[in-house]
Amino acid sequence: MLNQAIQMRKNYLIDQLIEAGYTKMVDGRQLYELTLTELEEVYRNVLE
Template sequence: MMAFLREATKKHKLVQERKEYLIDFLIDHEVYEAPDGRQLYELPLVELERMYIVLRCQIGREMN
């Protein structure tokens, strides 16, 4: 049981670190909220990842 809790805590920490990275990246590129008006910190990881991918694709297209 303790191993399960340690693993769950580790995964939660990794998710939080990834969310922080994505939020920082989005803010650095002047994205402050989701298209529906929610603040970035309110979004689940999957939505932040989607916004990140869309922005990276947009940046890539602008480089061409």
């Protein structure tokens, strides 16, 4: 159940970042390759 919640949060963050035009990291990694913690940090930096 926890894994499902984590994946749902990751999907939400990825969707929000893509809508904002952010599709991959400067190091070339795609958003789906990031951990939840990394996605949260990118989300804060890009959208807040």
